[in-house]
């Protein structure tokens with residue numbers, strides 16, 4: 001199976017939750033991580049065996065061996081970082097809420113269409129049996 005190569009941006013509380021899940025998914029491989037907090041970044045990279053680390057997320061985005069970027073930053077950082085990632089040719093999985101404002105959220109959706117990449121927001125309840133039943 002071809003693995004999806006992931007770069008994670010933000011390794012705080014929720015970033016570590018995502019890393020725990022990736023560790024259980026055979027088809028996912030986290031190859032790079034970025035965070036402003038260098039000490040925490042190094043400790044997380046060691047624990048989850050992430051080979052490449054960056055304190056500037058822009059440096060992570062320059063890698064040409066990453067399929068998708070997982071954005072686990074504070075809400076107001078979702079739009080600027082997502083748009084840069086889409087522009088760099090990466091698919092984006094971003095934490096909820098989509099952004100801090102409607103206009104920021106819309107600009108993310110528009111950028112995904114413009115650059116032809118996938119954008120998904122982490123809303124796991126969408127896949128709950130109850131939600132699917134309500135939709136039906």
Ligand SMILES: NC(=O)c1ccc[n+]([C@@H]2O[C@H](COP(=O)([O-])OP(=O)(O)OC[C@H]3O[C@@H](n4cnc5c(N)ncnc54)[C@H](O)[C@@H]3O)[C@@H](O)[C@H]2O)c1
Pocket residue numbers: 009010011012013014015034035036037040055057072073074075077095096097
């Ligand atoms: N904590 C939760 O239970 C929870 C649950 C659901 C959704 N979320 C969402 O997850 C997102 C992150 O929340 P969190 O609780 O993990 O926050 P957090 O503060 O624990 O982690 C954010 C991380 O981003 C890093 N960071 C900030 N600016 C950066 C930048 N420019 N470049 C690189 N790294 C940067 C910080 O150093 C920190 O490690 C938010 O959108 C939040 O709404 C959190």
